[in-house]
Amino acid sequence: MSLLEKIVPSDQFYHRLAKVVDLEFVRALVAPYYIHTGRPSLDPVVFVKLLLVAHFENITSDRKLIETATLHLGIRYFLGYDLTQSLPFHSTISRTRQRIPLSVFEQCFFNVLDLCIKSGLVAGHTQAIDSAYVKANASIHNMQPKLSSWLTLTTDTVEANEAEKKTRISASTGRLKHIHRYHSLIQQTAPKKAGQLLSNLTHYSPTDVDARISIKTGKQRMLSYMLSLGVDTGKHVITYINADFSDWRDSRYLLTIVDTIRKRLKTHKLKVDEVLADSGYGSGSNYQQLEQKGIKGFIPPHGKYKLERKGFTYNSQTDSYICSQGILLPFNNTFTDKEGNVKKRYMSKAADCKDCPFRKSCIPGTAREKRLHHTYYKAEYDRMLARLSTKAGKRAMRKRAATVEPVLGSLIEYYGLRKISVKKREGAAKVMYLAATAYNLKKYLRYGTSNPLVKAVAISVTDKLLLLQLDFCNSHSIYVTSKNAGILLADHIAFDCCRISFTPFYYL
Template identity: 25%
Template sequence: MNTNFQSYNQQQNWLFPPSIEELVPIEHPVRVVNGIIEQLDLNLLIEEYSKEGKPSYHPKMMLKVMVYAYMDNTYSSRKIERAMRENINFMWLAAQQVADHNTIARFRSKKLKSIFKDIFKQVVLLLAEEGLITLKEVFTDGTKIESVAGRYTFVWGNAIKTRKEKMVEQLEEMWQYAQSIADEEDSDPVPPDFKKIDSEKVERTANKIAEIISKNPRASGRAKAKLRYIQKNFPQNLDRYEEQEKTLAGRGSYSKTDPDATFMRMKDDHMQNGQLKPGYNVQLSSESQFVIHYTLHQTTNDLNTLKPHLDTFESLYEFLPEQLTADAGYGSEENYEFLEEKGIGTYVKYSTFDKEQGILKSKRKKKNEGFHRDKLYYSQEQDHYICPMGQPMENIGERKGKTKSGYLQKSSMYQAQNCQGCPLRTGCFKAKGNRIVERNHALEGYKEKVRENLLSEMGIIKRRQRTADVEPVFAQIKSNRNFNRFTHRGIEKVELEFGLHALAHNLRKKSA
């Protein structure tokens, strides 16, 4: 029998019991959390507490526990409470105090909600003081993260519009029917204006139709049944649609169980087929793989997020970065103009940059690609294009339009002189008449400047750095830490949730 074992006795007492301090390794990440938060000014957080009533747990202790919990992938308030009882690292941070899960949940959702960005900023500035970042150049990108809302709880703006149009059609049909059987006394050749309908207008119109039908014995039973349906359902449906449109606030969709979430095309499902799910568009700026700034948006693309993202950056830090690098999802006249006005060095691709440089090759070559507008020669001096047959396409005027954000754009229109009988007609274009092409001079000017920046020695370095800087941050948070879905509802709460993940990422990287 082998008796070569170390001594094991659970009843053995310690002559000098160890302290918790001795049980936490010197290089452990929990010490980084403790050291960083000890340097922060928490006056804003302290002001969230009342001076009356039962003494609260110290906000510094609660903040340390909360941040370390996210570093430890412990997000549930009940699991955090259990960790404060059982986990030596949590016990050390909390000085062996144990807050119940309700207190932890209230601290996260109420105390941190309005002041967390200030805490995040202070940590970023401490990283800058240590020389880990400069805050002068940032790499910006976006990703979509699914909401905790139900995946089949959608409300679509287009569906509401279609239903209202069908209501108008039925009302007009009923009005015409009523007029066809109306007496001369009730006849009204001018129909109501149904361009904008509401419950009151529908109710008035339905009552007028009912009055005409009730007087005429020739009214069909089908018409009476249809009218009863309109009177019963249309007003309340319109009130509901009006409330839904207020919630949409210009968006194309929202979720019934998380009205702030918009249905977006996600690429992270097991089929990799881009399913529509409720979610938020997370915008992130990084430097040296540290998160510098983050914002959450309800828009489905990145194009209209750059300005509000940088506006909040400036509001938070009271300055802007000197250089910004981003992919083609942000390349627009509005964004280029904004970056130029702010004096930010721009390394932001436009949609066709990679194709121009041969970086992006389409899997299937499009027919007649050689006749595309970008392939035509444009003479800046004479302000005209040259068509594939060598004939000038003269400027015939301007077209103005507004983007979804309200930005005004102007484009010049150029028309060919005589396309009839041209041997290249079938390959050049298919519309009737002479071909017209459009040119946004302001955008083309910005593209020329950006192209020069991107193709410079510094631009090549920036483009390589972007894929190695901001994208690994998303990979670390979403894939390595398995954060693919929010656990809270409402844009304020999910922004705080992502902020805790971003802060935990920064401290985890610092301690690596």
């Protein structure tokens, strides 16, 4: 027994983590990127442990990390360093992080996730999804105008071409005219107002070309990355995390998140049945794709969607509208609007509206007939709204807020994701993967190492049929029913006896 093992208490966090978690699998992951000749490199296991410590201690600076690890006996024991050994230089951590590819960090996250799944901490049934902006290591005040799209590339290498493409204007001519018109209106309204008028379509950051300006009501504009997160509702274990561009809508990432989670859980014979997300992930295409995959979604539609049109009744069987005067508006055509959304047009005949008393108030301008349009995915929207209006839908929205939002806040406030200290999207993803790995390791250390096997036994308190829901750590939930007195559940099921949650009793 070493001196540090005697000094550090056995119930101390890093002592317990060193005894329970084995990170030797890292050596096989990084073996292709290490050579066995020359001066010995930083031990890959020590490297990963140092990064995990940074997230455990909420440290975003490599220099501060080494300083803290040097003085902390528990961290020294976790790293395998005795009192007389010197820790690596902080620059070594930065260089090693840059050289090891993203796939290694991703596999570290998946290995720890597999550990949580095997311990029964992941139910798989319901996944909650959300996102947040994380500040990039770049200043919005140093952004530069993009080059014109017609300029030719000046470099020959593939990597240089990809980097230069990000500095060229890729927006359409119409979109650029809209931006310039919007800026001119602002300048006319407030000509003395200081500050630059910046857009992701016309400007870029020379410091970090992957960082994007994030715009959120009530929040300061800043260069950031989008932290996309998927959390299992069983024990709030993170099942997905990635760094995405912050100038894209959340809905563009939903299917990628769902497919990645399903693929990973399928290897453990776990099935995703429900997906919970906020309105930012809502779109007709996403609703349709989830239905085709056999997944029940609880995702509110965007605020622009209208369930009904005042004065008009929609008939889903004939796919047509009927106005209050009995005039038919059949389906006319499918078109794509300026924002790229596919819509269906419904149009009446000019002769039917010619003598209508409401013609002036109903038909705008010089048009001769009444035209209506709605999204191509109206049926999917209506089914989603009907699902959300039920008790199960309202309960699902409360569960989403109680599941993924606390995890998101914890990562940002307590696991070192207040700011991304490295450059580019790949570097941001490396940091996020290790932050999620540290979070899941804490979950595993708390719940996955000692799950007692017990019997859950209950008796009925009434002659009516009783429905009772039990939530366990190794399964999403179990519904049991009983008449009169009797045993509701007698199977051996592993669960955390300190965290059993009972739903209210519903009598049928």
